[in-house]
Amino acid sequence: MSSKSDQYTTPERVKNIQIFDEELLPHATAIYNFAFRLVLDEDEAKDLVQETYFKAFKFIKSFQEGTNAKAWLYRILKNNFINDYRKRSKEPSKIDYQDVESIYNSDEVEETFTGSIAVYPFKETIGDEVSNALNALPIEFRIVIILCDLEEFTYEEMAKILDIPIGTVRSRLHRARNLLRKKLLSYAQTKGFKSEK
Amino acid sequence: MDQDIYSCNEDSYECPQGINLDDRKELLQKIVDGQATKDEEKHFYQSMESCDRCQCRNLCEQHLEIKSMLKEKLNPKPVPKGLIDEIKSKISGTI
Numbered sequence: 542m543s544s545k546s547d548q549y550t551t552p553e554r555v556k557n558i559q560i561f562d563e564e565l566l567p568h569a570t571a572i573y574n575f576a577f578r579l580v581l582d583e584d585e586a587k588d589l590v591q592e593t594y595f596k597a598f599k600f601i602k603s604f605q606e607g608t609n610a611k612a613w614l615y616r617i618l619k620n621n622f623i624n625d626y627r628k629r630s631k632e633p634s635k636i637d638y639q640d641v642e643s644i645y646n647s648d649e650v651e652e653t654f655t656g657s658i659a660v661y662p663f664k665e666t667i668g669d670e671v672s673n674a675l676n677a678l679p680i681e682f683r684i685v686i687i688l689c690d691l692e693e694f695t696y697e698e699m700a701k702i703l704d705i706p707i708g709t710v711r712s713r714l715h716r717a718r719n720l721l722r723k724k725l726l727s728y729a730q731t732k733g734f735k736s737e738k
Numbered sequence: 739m740d741q742d743i744y745s746c747n748e749d750s751y752e753c754p755q756g757i758n759l760d761d762r763k764e765l766l767q768k769i770v771d772g773q774a775t776k777d778e779e780k781h782f783y784q785s786m787e788s789c790d791r792c793q794c795r796n797l798c799e800q801h802l803e804i805k806s807m808l809k810e811k812l813n814p815k816p817v818p819k820g821l822i823d824e825i826k827s828k829i830s831g832t833i
Contacts, residue, residue, distance in 0.1 A: 561829060566822060573817045587818055594825045671811045689771060690808040696773060711764040718767075718801045725804065 557601045564610040565597055571692060572614055578687050579622050581676055592625075593618040612694065616702045619684065674724035682717035689714055766794060770801045 572593060577586035596617050597604070604613055675683060688694045688702060700707045765782050768774035774782065786794050 558830060562826070566826070569817050569822055569825075570814060573821070574814045577815055583815075583818065587821055590817075590821065591825055591828075595828065598829050667811070671807050675808065675812070686808065690805045691812065696768075696771070708760075708764060711767045712760060714767045714771075715763040718770075718804060721804055722800055725807075 557598070560601060560604070560606060561594075561598055564604075564606065565594065565614060568611045568614055569594075571611060572618060575615060575618060575687060575692070576622075578675070578683065578691075579618075579680070589618065589622060592621050596621060609698065611692075612698045612702055615688070615692070615694075619702055670725065670728045674721055674728065677724060678717060678720055682713065682720055685710060685713045686717050686721065762794070766798055766801070769798055770805060 569590070573586060573590050576589040576593070577583065580586050580589060593614060597614055600617075604610065675686060678686065684703065685699065688699045689696075694702065696707045696710045699710045703710065705713075762785075765774065765778060768778060769782055782794070
C-alpha cells in the first residue's frame with residue numbers, strides 16, 4: 542500500500558501500514574464473521590469491521606509485532622461492540638434473557654440418554670437450526686461459543702479478549718453449551734424425536 | 739449458582755472424587771475442548787466410573803457433538819466485495 546501524499550510517508554507510518562497489511566488485514570474474513578455473528582446484519586457487520594480496523598490502526602503502536610494479531614483484533618472488535626456500537630445501533634435480535642434463564646433453571650426432569658445414543662437427537666440437525674440456536678443465545682453466551690468453537694481460541698486467549706478470568710470463561714461456556722443443547726433438543730423434538738423419560 | 743439438569747451436577751451432590759460443582763463444570767469443558775491435562779482427564783474419567791448417578795459422560799458427548807456441529811454446519815461468510823480496499827484506502831489516505 543502506498544500513501545497518497547508526502548505528509549503521510551514518514552518511515553514510521555510506512556512501517557505501520559506494512560504491519561497493518563501483513564499482520565492485521567489477513568484476519569479480515571474471521572473478523573467479519575465474528576462481527577456478523579454479533580450484530581446479525583451484513584451492513585452493520587461491515588461497519589463494525591471498518592471501525593475495528595480504524596481503531597486498530599490508530600493504536601497500532603500498542604500492538605507488538607509477531608504476537609497474536611487475531612486475538613488483538615477480536616478484543617478491539619468486542620470492545621467496540623460492547624462499548625460503542627451496541628449503544629448507538631439497534632440491539633441484535635435475541636430472545637429474552639429471562640426466558641432463557643427460566644428454561645435453563647427449570648427443575649423439569651430431562652432426557653435420560655444413555656451411552657452412544659446421547660447424541661442421537663442432534664444427528665438430523667440442519668445448519669439453519671444450528672445457526673438459529675446460536676443466534677438466539679444472549680450475547681455473552683454467544684460470544685464464548687463463537688470464540689471457542691468456531692474460532693478455536695484457547696481459554697487463555699478468550700480470557701484476554703473478554704477481560705474475564707479463565708474460570709469464568711469455562712463456567713460461561715458450560716452455561717452457553719447447555720442453553721444451546723436445550724435449544725437443539727427442542728428442534729429435535731419438533732421433528733419427532735422423543736426422549737426417554 | 740447454576741442449577742444443572744443432572745443429579746450429579748446438583749450443588750448438594752457429593753462427588754465420589756470430591757470434585758465440587760463448579761470444578762466439575764469447568765473440568766467438563768476442559769475435556770470437551772481438549773484443554774485438560776492428563777491428570778485432569780484421569781480424574782474426570784475416574785469420577786464417571788465411580789459415580790452411579792454420573793451423567794457427565796452423556797453431557798460430555800452432547801457438548802462434543804454440538805461443538806463439532808457448529809464447526810461443520812456454520813459456514814464462514816465471505817468478506818463483502820470492496821471492504822478491504824475501502825479500509826486500505828482510508829488508512830493510507832486519512833487516518
